[in-house]
Amino acid sequence: MERENQFIGQSGAFLDAVERASRAAGLERPILVIGERGTGKELIAERLHRLSQRWDGPLVIMNCAALPETLIEAELFGHEAGAFTGATRAREGRFEEADRGTLFLDELGTLSMAAQERLLRAVEYGEVTRIGSSRPVRVDVRIVAATNEDLPDLVERGQFRADLLDRLSFEVVTLPPLRMRDGDVEVLADYFGRRMAAELGWSEWPGFGDLAMQAMVRYAWPGNVRELRNVVERAIYRWDNPERSVDHIVFDPFESPWKPLPSKVRLGNDDKAASPASASPTSPAADETVVPAMLPLAEVDEVDDLKAAVDNHEKIILQHAMAKNRYNQRQTAKALNLSYDQLRHALKKHDLLG
Helix, strand or coil: CCCCCCCCCCCHHHHHHHHHHHHHHCCCCCEEEECCCCCCHHHHHHHHHHCCCCCCCCEEEEECCCCCHHHHHHHHHCECCCCCCCCCCCECCHHHHCCCEEEEEECHHHCCHHHHHHHHHHHHHCEECCECCCCCEECCEEEEEEECCCHHHHHHCCCCCHHHHHHHCCEEEECCCHHHCCCHHHHHHHHHHHHHHHHCCCCCCCCECHHHHHHHHHCCCCCHHHHHHHHHHHHHHHCCCCCCCECCCCCCCCCCCCCCCCHHHHHHCHHHHHCHHHHCCCCCCCCCCCCCCCCCCCCHHHCCCHHHHHHHHHHHHHHHHHHHCCCCHHHHHHHCCCCHHHHHHHHHHCCCCC
């Protein structure tokens, strides 16, 4: 699938962050982009570059956490032949590659103190010196940096240079987490769902069922938009009936009654791990169909009609179990520990046989 480079959202918090980035784009100043993982920091960096006067220059991206500390400086500032073991020829660094353009430094908080010192000089004087050279090279680079760290806190703990933070924080764009973007989960889920359905060759997009959408809206999304996209695409690829609304969501792809135990538990509890009771896939803890965590249980103090509340909860369980078992009634009956006739009676009672 092509690289995702669009801004999707309608919440005020999200639009305010995009507007702040857009206003800062035309200024020849460093910009810091702060946000949790998966919130779209790289997309903001691209927007800052495309809306700037440097739009036709290079946009060079470097993930500071992707390289060992010993190579960070050589990657940023370049090196001369023979500067260190393995340096068989001279090489430009990212600063020189980004000349007359934008350098995006992702995961800025992981830079070593030595690299921070050299970065400070590059920002302040507009020149870099390759490792193994004594001759500085002039560069014209606009820096956009991103992190999910609390940089002022790192400064307080002596892990980040205060003077470097001062020079990089002319403007700070803080991206809201998805859980704070009211209404955007529905918009994003529908957008990613349509794209995935088209990729799979579905003739039309049936949308998400109420249960699935309610579950996604209530979920906290620690991985934000990136996690949402994975969850949506996984749900659609696993859905076998394009004629029905997608109504089964798996947030944790590792969740399974048969997943390996953690090594410490496995080594210390071999007998328990081998016992039938602990390995049974039909125990309530292992079978999420019995009482799905996503079901909206009525608050006790809000129940005025106990029978109606119980009936409603029973209907929700049946809907979820049917969706999970691809509307196969015999499999659903087995999953709920009911006979086929009992399930049919329950489905008829709740008008779910259609």
